[in-house]
Amino acid sequence: MSGGATPGPVRLSTEDAVATIALDPPGARFDRATLDALERACGALAEDRDRVYAVVVAPAGADLGLGWGDDARGGAEGGGALDALAALPQPTVCAVRGRALSGGLELALACDLRVAERGAVLALPEVAEGRVPGGGGTQRLPRAVGVSQALRLLLTSEEIDAAEALRIGLVSEIAPPGGAVDAARAVARRIAARGPVAVRVAKEAVARGIELPLPQALRLEHDLTVLLQATADREEGVRAFLERRPPRFEGR
């Protein structure tokens, strides 16, 4: 799977080992058709883990997302799509451009990390509109930035800019205007250049470990470490380091 983007509101393309999911929903609002297509794209990417090592989620238009389409509202807005995105075995990097409101920010929060360009605006405005975020925002935002900053953003519906998002750790990097997608791809390429098995296992260790009490979480990390000692990638990575040359990982 490489090259040619698929038509429709969700365009999947792959260059080298980095896939890009470009989202182009009508009016920048995630409707049912977009969410279903996103879920299918995630299903395909999960199957393609031996060739796709990192995933960029990006807007095709000016805004990452303004919220949900009328046919996607009702209490479980992100539905299976955001769960499928969050559950991808490969790391996911979201490019935050323009406005990331409501479902737009919840989409970004379903990714592992985020980069924003100058001019981006991030908010969960549901409370000001008499609603409760239904795309995972009340759960993923506190886990991303801590309870204190999350309550501030959730209860006041405050819009923050890229600099404030960087300050509170909601995004990892600020790109120049128009540069979010390139910056996200650059991060994804760096991830894809590391040992792909180790990267997937590291993501698993973080995602599963954070749900465990620390002693059990440390044991999980330890057991996964021992498992990785049997991989060809680790042998190659260590040998390349000792020989002061770039590693050639094979993903096994």
Place this chain on the structure above:
Amino acid sequence: MASGVAAERRGDTLWLRLDRPEKLNAINLELRDQLWEALTLARDDPTLRAVVVEGAGERAFSAGADISEFGTAPSLLAAREARLQRDLWGLLGALDLPLVAALHGIVFGAGLELALACDLRVAAADSLLALPEVGLGYIPSAGGTQLLPRRIPAGEAARMILTGDPVDAERAYQLGLVHAVVPASELDGVAAAWAARLAAADPLAVRLTKRAVLWGGDLPLAEGIALERRLAAAAASRRRA
């Protein structure tokens, strides 16, 4: 004695210096065992009030695990069992004594994981902190995948763990990964001042407060509050005695 850990008691504080500067204080089995022994003694010494961990030489706190020793264990199971028997990282996590990490230069891999096992971190302005393991085909294995996401925002932890890219001292400070950034010339002085504050406080109060925070972090809030009440009552009854 330039191949392991230099331990020196200054007043009520134990200073542990990673002392292999020619190897950027890389943590080999010998150094790990010396740390384990020094910390076991510290754990059992009721007169100690604080521990400071620092790195010798100009360039590094620690470059991480000593990779030249990788693959030397007779089998995976033997490596696992040896690690679980002399579990330095488990010992660190169970230590009531407050630990201060004084960081400078390269703070990579197991070096950063050692710092994460400490309670307070002060960094010289030249510090670079990273978990570069995935670039070598493995993962942080001394608590990094678990402690980093518990100490800094999840996205930043994911970025550091999944890219292996470093953060500098200023970004580390912004993220709360270190608690202060100081000129390299002031590093020892600031670490000593923090240790002195810890040593001046009531030792039981310091130890029980550390316990309350770290154990409570794994509990539902109501159970954490109950734990805090038990520990606070223990401290109060001792004071009346």
